[in-house]
Amino acid sequence: HGTMRINSKGHLEIGGCDTVALAKKFGTPLYVIDEELLRQNCRAFYNGFKRDYPGNEVIYASKAFMTMAICKIIEEENLGLDVVSGGELYTALKAGFPPEKIYFHGNNKSREELIMALENDIGKIIVDNWHELNMLNELARKMNKVPNIYIRVSPGIEAHTHQYVKTGQIDSKFGFPLFNGDAMRAIEYALTLKNVNLVGLHSHIGSQIFDSYSYKAEIEIMMNFIKLIKEFLGWEVEELDLGGGFGIAYTEEDDPQPIEKIAHEMMQSVKEYSVSLNVKMPKIIVEPGRSIIGNAGTTLYTVGAIKEIPGIRKYVAVDGGMSDNIRTALYGAKYEAIVANKARLPRVEKVSIAGKLCESGDMLIWDILLPEIEEGDILAVLSTGAYNYSMASNYNRLPRPAAVLVSNGQADVIVERETYEDLVRKDVIPERLLSVKR
Numbered sequence: 001h002g003t004m005r006i007n008s009k010g011h012l013e014i015g016g017c018d019t020v021a022l023a024k025k026f027g028t029p030l031y032v033i034d035e036e037l038l039r040q041n042c043r044a045f046y047n048g049f050k051r052d053y054p055g056n057e058v059i060y061a062s063k064a065f066m067t068m069a070i071c072k073i074i075e076e077e078n079l080g081l082d083v084v085s086g087g088e089l090y091t092a093l094k095a096g097f098p099p100e101k102i103y104f105h106g107n108n109k110s111r112e113e114l115i116m117a118l119e120n121d122i123g124k125i126i127v128d129n130w131h132e133l134n135m136l137n138e139l140a141r142k143m144n145k146v147p148n149i150y151i152r153v154s155p156g157i158e159a160h161t162h163q164y165v166k167t168g169q170i171d172s173k174f175g176f177p178l179f180n181g182d183a184m185r186a187i188e189y190a191l192t193l194k195n196v197n198l199v200g201l202h203s204h205i206g207s208q209i210f211d212s213y214s215y216k217a218e219i220e221i222m223m224n225f226i227k228l229i230k231e232f233l234g235w236e237v238e239e240l241d242l243g244g245g246f247g248i249a250y251t252e253e254d255d256p257q258p259i260e261k262i263a264h265e266m267m268q269s270v271k272e273y274s275v276s277l278n279v280k281m282p283k284i285i286v287e288p289g290r291s292i293i294g295n296a297g298t299t300l301y302t303v304g305a306i307k308e309i310p311g312i313r314k315y316v317a318v319d320g321g322m323s324d325n326i327r328t329a330l331y332g333a334k335y336e337a338i339v340a341n342k343a344r345l346p347r348v349e350k351v352s353i354a355g356k357l358c359e360s361g362d363m364l365i366w367d368i369l370l371p372e373i374e375e376g377d378i379l380a381v382l383s384t385g386a387y388n389y390s391m392a393s394n395y396n397r398l399p400r401p402a403a404v405l406v407s408n409g410q411a412d413v414i415v416e417r418e419t420y421e422d423l424v425r426k427d428v429i430p431e432r433l434l435s436v437k438r
Ligand code: LLP
Pocket: 061, 064, 082, 105, 204, 206, 207, 208, 243, 244, 245, 246, 287, 288, 289, 290, 291, 327, 331, 386, 387
């Protein structure tokens, strides 16, 4: 996918760069980001949601993968940014991202984070709960500001790929529940507050959603709620943020529909409800994370120890693992992989890819067919762009990998590899331990 191809040496190439050469030059593990595919993904969302509806916004959920360079690309592609912490907000501002296109999420924003958002006049603050609503109004009053806000509604459905389930409705840490009247009360109350400007509603139903079916269920619920708000409070909702969750194909088991098609069906549905319910057509906001960056990322590893338990399993260990990709261990996620220096060779043996960290659950791929593999081979694990680097840790004191952006044969470092020195940089030895007594 993207700019991936096999070059004349039989090596995997991304963005015109030989991945075996990348591994040699930058070391492994290495995150490789295909700039062209990243931009294509941005454009698919832009074309699907915004081209025909200029009032709409597509905001990249930066939790999926955020660095300052990525912020630059997102800005250039005319998308907004969804941040969920002071750290993400800081990164965006440092990268010069336009504050008015930043949307601030989170179910427990601190006082300091809200002050930072207010000081920088960011676009929208998505208010999650009563505590935050009151705190924000109070802080804004003191700072003489009136931030634009959305109320986050917990719509009571949860999507899993193409299914959705009603979740007993109220049991979620996020948002004001719809079905016990809390969301309506919050909106009524927010409209009375002087230092917040309520402009819209937000909801988010899940992740890895492959078609418009679950989104239409969400749209039905939210548009009916908008109708109720109009009847009860006389307030017309201007903006409706439907969250993220658009799925990608990690393996051939996954079959997501093209984003333009999903977008078209969602916008059609919003239109129909606004006509049939006789409410103003709201501007639509979506928050894709994984579907923007997921398939644009590949992780390169070097193969080390290989251990065969005859008749049972062949473990192929690489020089990273759950510290750079925790998704297999945490969610049972599945990945596809290619031996980068043997990209054209037939896949002849079933192996399992293990990490190098000290626990048995540290596996990257269970049971994959690969060409005959040996120490020193470069293994490329595909579609690791989302929630790999962003969820990386220093477990076992492994330095976090570097990330390079590749395009047209050029590779630029966008995150430097951590060093051992970085690992101890924040360590402090208290005075009384400095002269250790033996
Ligand atoms: N908006 C909200 C309010 C969210 O909570 C999320 C994801 C998104 C947007 C972006 O969702 P996406 O389009 O990326 O699916 N660590 C997990 C995923 C957690 C998603 C949390 N919220 C994983 O690795 O699969």
